[in-house]
Amino acid sequence: MAKRELKVIIITGRSIEQGIAIEGGKMEMEYPRACGVCYMDPSDMEKLDLIAGDPVLVRTKFGEVVLTAVRSEYAPHEGIVFIPMGPWANKIIDPNTSSIGMPSFKGVEGVVQKLEDLGKRPPTATEIVEEVKKTEGSKYA
């Protein structure tokens, strides 16, 4: 029987699609399509009974975000998921800078959860901005 959750190590970074989308496409659908995704090893997708395009919830102790599962072309990397850098990845990475200014954008422990509601989709950049606006003490509150 397929698992509901899988423990993973999360790494983030540039993908070519991310690099193209950030040039004038940040407030368009191009951006979540490029960066609101979770590249997974095919064997990990099998464990969760996922097919490419299914929504997943990625959770760490720093936050959670809905992403679209994508089959990685850089396999095998079982137990490791790659999320392109951007506001989606940054909801769940470790902000601790180890006293040198650099947060841990790579190597964060987390969980990928299969979502039963296949209609779930990653938030758009506009929705993420609205989330940030609702911060406690925000000037928009």
Added chain:
Amino acid sequence: MPEVVTDVVCPFCGCLCDDLEVVVENGKIVEVRNACSLGTAKFLSAQKEDRIRKPYIRKNGKFVEVSLEEAINKAAEILVNANRPLLYGWSSTECEAHRVGIMLAEELGAVIDNTASVCHGPSIIAVQEIGLSGCTLGQVKNRADLIIYWGSNPSSAHPRHLSRYTMFCRGFFRDKGAKERTLIVVDVRRTDTAKLADYFVQVKPGGDYELIQALRYAIKTGDLDKNEVSGVPRDLILKIAELMKSCHFGALFFGLGLTMSKGKHRNIDAALSLVRDLNRYTKFVLMPMRGHYNVTGFNTVSTWMTGYPFSVDFSRGYPRYNPGEYSAVDVLLREECDAALIVASDPVSHFPRKATEHLARIPLIVIDPHWTPTAMLADVILPPAIAGIEVDGTAYRMDHVPLMLKKVIDPPEGCLPDRELVKMILDRVRELKARSS
């Protein structure tokens, strides 16, 4: 008639490819030749619909178009009234803007930081501790017979790096090109770059420090008393150590796989020490794969002007340097700054969520050619001309070679170079301060 502008320098990544040809017709870019998909996207973005073409001020929660004078005045007022303003970004603009930005930071007693602090800041810290055996990319092209990419995937981040500078190019002493070179890639995933490698070393996440130290041991002793280090078998480590020692000219390029992973600057310490060890046997150099096209430029200009490359605090009237304290993410996490000026950067997209939340609490001024999540949170928006496309300037390649950016087309009416916009803010700040004193 279309006009072809030749020898254009690409303002996207630290490669600063200087062989681009841009075809311009009726003041519009219609074709970009020789550039990778990232560079092409940047040139074509200048004409995109989402371009910010006018100054805006947020009034009653909505952006209202205002005159440039009103926007500059509002920006200067915000900065003068702040106790601890943060000036951040700078890596995607020209050095002339950096110079004025640092003058503004000094005038305000502000913290100024660039994107290096979330990129190769740890590399800079390590270089300050150990020193660097470096060279220009031309030397690599002409001499190197062993190329290593460690925690770096140029096929996504620097697509022309291999073809222009390292592997698939003929050099003066390497006239057979790739046939005379060996490529080693160390990564946690089998990336497109790794697929091209003669030797792919798949390291476990966070295992880089241990692997580098194992390589140092293997290089010194010719042996290793472990069967496996960080997921890499002993035989492969010994083979890589031998290749490193026996090459004529080795070049180790490293990316954020080292600076962002567990160990951070200590990983780079180890890599620098490895290269120092190797220079007892052969010629070996090391170079960080700088991401933004002019991130090196800011570090250089800031070092000339303040003595320090990034994370500089002017609150005591003189520059102080302490990444971890004056770095932008930390200043935001501690909720310390009470206003921010962001130039050519998008921290709301690229900082950890907890750090971006403070940007929603404080007055925010943004100078950016496009609508971004950071611009959407701004109180004042100023429309710049894009350096390297609509305005000339100086930029530093990842190997610290300065190149002149070209103006290819005219900017939209009313869009001024970053250096002029920041200078206008600086002049207005000085006026306001003179008036209040």
